[in-house]
Amino acid sequence: MTPSTLHTSTDDGVLTVVFDNPPVNALGATTMRELRDLLKGLEDDGPVKVIVFESANPEFFLAHVDITILDQRDVLEELAASAPEGVNVFQAVGELIRHQPQVTIVKLAGKARGGGAELVAAADMAFAAEETAGLGQIEALMGITPGGGATQYLRDRVGRNRALELVLTGDLVDARSAAAYGWINRAVPAAELDEHVRRVARGIASLADGVVAAAKRALPPTDFGSGLVVENDAWASLVGRPAARQLMEDALVAGAQTPEGERDLEGLMRGVARP
Template sequence: MDDQPSYTTLRVTVDADIARITLDNPPVNVLGGRLIRELHDLMTELRDDRSVRVIVFSSADPEFFLAHVDIRIPDEMDDLGEIAERTPRVNIFQGVGELLRHQPQVTIVKLAGTARAGGAEFVAAADLAFAARETAGLGQSEVLMGIVPGGGGTQYLRERLGRNRALEVLLTGDRVDADTAAAYGWINRAVPAAELDAFVEGVARKIASLPPNVVTAVKELVPPSDLTDGLRAENAVWAGLVSGELPARLMGEALRRGAQTREGERELESLLRDVAAGR
């Protein structure tokens, strides 16, 4: 990556065969159109960069890794047509996860804060994920907005967690703490927050120090599952629900009550349950 393009929602550094990507889309790191486009561009660029063996994703915001997909993203869909054409077998939200799952480099998420919905799907799509025990959390909150996950969550969680735990996570919409996420298999492990940076750096350097053909061989021998049929089914159900009156009403009211603000996102599940109950 000698001539790095200019990104506005990503900070990119490459050192010692490791690319470090910091997600930076204030105020709460929602997965909006520009961030989706830049993630597509970056991962496509890195795909052919054989000098990079490991990609570490972290957040500029200690509270929010990726809050969720931007609730206002329907207003941007016309501008994302070119991105949609890059991954014609899946929708644009699933496309981020599928790029991540099929990246030739080893992808690692360093999770210090919260990742919900599209953000939680991103974590599940990475090869490895490590989280801060005291502060990190994951949640698939889509059902609280009258929809189902539309970025691969149903398929990624079924594969990682098993059917019964996936159903628990998907149907409750609850935020899961790091220790529970590790026990369920959503992440690799929870570590003390004070040790997270050093721990992830150690894992990344161990992998990056291996001969490149060994890293490639291991990834080829442990390939991601082909989830195309399930992703298509997920998209069909999601698209049918998200176009209805109820999700639009719930999301609009959630925005009015503080969703996508720092205060509102800290207790988003409670906010969404209050909206749904008309409280």
């Protein structure tokens, strides 16, 4: 089946995956299923050495998990059935990316929040536009905690103190700050982002056979195991509460998942949370 929310192209060992789910690239169940199918199909694809993730929308990489995702219950049930033991459907996306044999790179021109920010942290590398990119774990402002790996990925990347800051403030972090924290590899001028990622990706793809596999074997992803179980339990204890459901419903009414509302989603969420 041809993906409806992803576009792909391959050039000299580099596969580019473009997220395209208007209007703001919300991470819905269909996108998660299409991404799972694509990545699993690449597990033994020798010619592809690098996967670059980018967005068709210059403002939004992946806005966050679709607030209405439960309306796709049939797809969620399918994803749950195929998820590895010990991880939920959202964590399964990040874990699949983290264990991909290819080098995975995010090219971040716009904003990535919630599940989108988790995908950024799951990738092997991420490069972001200084002037326009932003990252945020928005979940706390929605009455929940991250449930797609962020608590584990962020602690590993930025340390516990900064992870708590990012998770509990819900603030949007600019590219330079994200690079200083270690959330991403580097912030580069927006005009240079495409060329920078192209150079890195093609340089890696041109390495002699076996080099990428050997490097990834010598630098394996951290095994978060029980940490992901604890994260899921924490998320699950909150997501069904009336307060969280009300915050998300109010956010949709106020303009969440529209370009206007998503440009300052933090402000929108704080506005709907006021009594």
